[in-house]
Amino acid sequence: SQQGEEDPQALSIQEGENATMNCSYKTSINNLQWYRQNSGRGLVHLILIRSNEREKHSGRLRVTLDTSKKSSSLLITASRAADTASYFCATDARGDSGYSTLTFGKGTMLLVSP
């Protein structure tokens, strides 16, 4: 079952603007990850934040995690046309099988116009 819910479903901005995407989830997690997918391609890992972390940076990416609200946000600063893609959050929770698996949210489609 899908656990993460991204918001907004679609976001359209101009180059140079910041883009913020949010993700909410339902159960306890080990970590939360963000992935990017260009149309029809495989997913690319962007950043991982552990359940005991509150904020993490990587280049133009900033991720926050609020475990009390079961939510995370991904901020892309100074966006570029090349950032146009779908962005998915994925929660990593150890299930009944004992194995850690990722469950993906519905994703946000980001369009950055030149």
Place this chain on the structure above:
Amino acid sequence: DTEVTQTPKHLVMGMTNKKSLKCEQHMGHRAMYWYKQKAKKPPELMFVYSYEKLSINESVPSRFSPECPNSSLLNLHLHALQPEDSALYLCAIQDSNTGELFFGEGSRLTVL
């Protein structure tokens, strides 16, 4: 460049055909995944292999049959598929230390 290679990139098959999707990795990670992704939807987990043993089967119909012959290869055998099985099939390898998934570029399957 991805370190997870999937073949073929595109596959068109009839409902009576038998075909296979292949995934190859040389990253040394021992957790290997098959995901199915429909258009404008997130990836949905199908199978997980850990150390070449099937660990998770997410109630996938038997017309999909996974196989992990060794630590570098993961196959998905397809038989008697339905048109609604048309999708992008993604292979992923998990780094057990970080939990990060490394995806292949996927095999786009069309069932006629």
